[in-house]
Amino acid sequence: VFPADSIHFGKIKIQKQLILVNLYAGFAVIKGEYTFKNTTDQSIQLQIGYPVSGHYPQRVVENVFFNNPYNFRAKANGISVKPYRLSDSGKVVPVVIRGNDSSSSLVADWYVWQQAFPADSVTTLTVYFITQNNLSKFKKGDESRDANALGISLEPVNAWGGKIETGDILIKMNDKLSLIDIKGLLPDSLLKGDLYHLQYSFANLEPEPGNNLLIWYEGAAPDYTFDKKVLPYTDTLYKMMDSFPISEFNDTGFKLISRKNFSVAKSGLTFSGVLYFLMFFMPWIILAVVIVFLLKGRKKIESGSRMGGTKIESNGPNFS
Numbered sequence: 001v002f003p004a005d006s007i008h009f010g011k012i013k014i015q016k017q018l019i020l021v022n023l024y025a026g027f028a029v030i031k032g033e034y035t036f037k038n039t040t041d042q043s044i045q046l047q048i049g050y051p052v053s054g055h056y057p058q059r060v061v062e063n064v065f066f067n068n069p070y071n072f073r074a075k076a077n078g079i080s081v082k083p084y085r086l087s088d089s090g091k092v093v094p095v096v097i098r099g100n101d102s103s104s105s106l107v108a109d110w111y112v113w114q115q116a117f118p119a120d121s122v123t124t125l126t127v128y129f130i131t132q133n134n135l136s137k138f139k140k141g142d143e144s145r146d147a148n149a150l151g152i153s154l155e156p157v158n159a160w161g162g163k164i165e166t167g168d169i170l171i172k173m174n175d176k177l178s179l180i181d182i183k184g185l186l187p188d189s190l191l192k193g194d195l196y197h198l199q200y201s202f203a204n205l206e207p208e209p210g211n212n213l214l215i216w217y218e219g220a221a222p223d224y225t226f227d228k229k230v231l232p233y234t235d236t237l238y239k240m241m242d243s244f245p246i247s248e249f250n251d252t253g254f255k256l257i258s259r260k261n262f263s264v265a266k267s268g269l270t271f272s273g274v275l276y277f278l279m280f281f282m283p284w285i286i287l288a289v290v291i292v293f294l295l296k297g298r299k300k301i302e303s304g305s306r307m308g309g310t311k312i313e314s315n316g317p318n319f320s
Contacts, residue, residue, distance in 0.1 A: 001047050001048065001049040001086070001110050001112055002046075002047050005046040005047055008044050008046050009159050009160075010159075010160070010161040010162075011038065011039060011040050011044060011161060012036050012037065012038050012039070012044065012117055012160055012161060013036065013037045013039055013160060013161040013162050013165075014034065014035070014036060014157060014160050014161075014162075014163075014164045014165070015035045015036065015037050015122065015165045015166070016033075016034070016035040016164075016165060016166050016167070017032070017033075017034055017035075017154075017164055017166070017167040017168075018032070018033040018034075018167070018168050018170075019031070019032045019033075019152060019167075019168070019169040019170070020032075020033075020170050020241060020244045020246070021150070021152075021169065021170065021171040021172065022172055022174055022237070022240065022241065022244070023150065023171050023172065023173050023174065023177060023215070024174050024175055024177060024219070025134075025148065025175065025176070025177050025181075025219035025220040025224075026132070026133055026134040026148060026219050026220025026224045026226060026229075026230070027130060027131060027132055027133050027134070027220075027226060027230050028130070028131045028133055028150050029128075029130050029237045029238070029240070029241055030069075030127075030128070030129055030130070030131065030241075031126065031127070031128050031238075031241040031242075031244065032126065032127045032128075033124060033125075033126050034124070034125045034126075034127075035122060035123075035124050036117060036122065036123045036124075036125065036160070037121075037122050037123075038117040038118060038119055038120060038121055038123070039120070039161060040119060040120070041119050041120055042119050043116060043117065043118050043119045044116070044117045044119075045114060045115070045116050045117070046114075046115065046117075047112050047113070047114055047115075048112070048113065048115045048125075049083075049086065049107075049110030049111060049112040049113075050069070050072065050074070050083070050110065050111045050127055051066075051107040051109070051110055051153075052067070052068060052069065052085060052086075052087075052107075052108075052109040052110055052111055053066065053067040053068060053107075053108050053109045054066065054105065054106045054107040054108045054109070055105070055106055056105040056106075056151075056153045056155070056209070056212060057105065057209035057212075058151070058186065058209060058212050058214055059186070059209050059210045060184075060186055060188075060260075060262055061138070061186075061214065061262055064149075064151040064153075064212070064214060066151060068132075069111075069129035069130065069131060070129060070130040070131070070132065070231060070234075071128075071129060071130055071231065071234045072111050072127065072128070072129045073127065073128045073129070073238070074111070074113065074125065074126065074127050074128075075125070075126040075127075076115060076123065076124070076125055076126075077123060077124055078124075078126075081113045081115070082113065083111040083112060083113045084111070084112060084113070085109065085110070085111055085112075086109055086110045086111075086112050087109045105153065105155065128238050128241060130230060130231070130234065130237065131150060132226045132230075133148040133149055133150050133219060133220075134148050134219060134220040134221065134222060134224045134226065135222055136148055136149035136216075138216065138262065138263075138264060139264075140264050143264040144264060145263070145264040145265070146221075146222055147183065147216060147217065147218055147219070148216075148217050148218065148219030148220060149214065149215065149216050149217070150213075150214070150215045150217075151212065151213065151214045151215075152169060152212065152213040152214075153212045153213075154167070154205070154207035154211050154212055154213070155207035155208060155209065155211060155212060157206065157207060162206075163204045163205055163206040164202070164204070164205045164206075164207070165203065165204060166202075166203050167201065167202045167203070167205060168199065168200070168201050168202075168249075169198075169199070169200040169201075169213060170197075170198075170199055170244070170246060170249050171193075171197065171198040171199070171200075171215070172196065172197055172244070172245065172248070173195075173196045173197070173198075177217070177219065178195045178196055179193070179194070179195045179196070179198075179257070180195070181217045181218045181219065182215060182216070182217045182259050183216050183217060183218065183259060183261040183262070183263075184214070184215075184216035184217075184259050184260060184261050184262040185198075185214070185215055185216070185257060185258070185259035185260075186212070186213065186214040187200075187210055187211060187212075187213070188258055188259075188260060189256050189257070189258045190256075191213075191256070191257050192254040192255060192256050192257060193254050193255070193257055194251065194253065194254055194255070197248060197249060197251070197254070198215075198257070199249050199254060200213060216261075216262060
């Protein structure tokens with residue numbers, strides 16, 4: 001965060017990044033685990049931060065503006081730390097971090113804490129926070145559209161040494177939320193999943209704007225009372241993150257997903273929406289039709305059997 005710490009740039013490497021997301025209509029609960037390796041033979045202490053507000057480049061929609069991860073908490077090697085908000089300290093230091101192209105990310109405020117990285121050792125930092133997604137707006141010229149959005153920036157990592165060795169973002173859709181509600185998804189065709197899971201995995205990545213994650217979806221209305229329905233239950237929501245069902249993402253049936261409906265137009269049927277409906281629901285509909293057909297056929301057979309065993313009297317021969 002601070003220019004004085006720039007002497008340590010490149011000495012600490014990101015070995016692993018695991019971001020777990022419980023996605024809901026109107027909000028998301030996030031747990032991020034970051035494993036760092038001090039590649040030097042000397043202990044390093046510096047002020048590190050997690051961004052509070054600013055914007056970052058995003059291909060297709062150009063820029064994503066973000067603010068305030070609610071109820072932010074952090075741990076270092078499992079021990080809680082006490083971040084402070086830079087803007088509350090009177091030490092506002094806007095930092096422009098340049099990526100690999102001409103665009104840049106601008107972070108206007110941070111949650112900051114002093115962190116030690118022992119010599120030639122691994123340090124794991126864990127963060128928890130909640131995002132309010134229902135106030136999102138997509139603008140194009142003079143037109144705009146309200147919906148829900150979640151963005152996760154992977155870039156830049158130029159303050160750290162080298163590339164991200166391995167990374168996973170695991171997103172579980174909860175309550176009545178499903179893939180059908182997702183209108184736009186970036187990066188296109190790099191995430192895989194099913195109706196209720198999304199997985200974004202990478203290795204040896206030096207992130208660029210095209211690697212940043214963006215989910216644009218139909219969820220809660222702008223008047224959703226986030227502060228009353230979500231924030232009072234922060235402790236419970238964070239405990240749920242500690243038991244996040246990672247094993248559900250080992251499904252070999254996951255498929256690559258493409259969603260490109262970044263539009264200010266009103267919601268409606270799109271080709272991708274129809275395609276995914278056919279992919280995930282038609283087999284079940286066909287199975288249901290076959291079962292109904294078989295049941296009806298069975299009833300006809302049983303009805304015919306009962307009639308065949310009934311004695312019918314007439315003036316002619318008796319048939320049974």
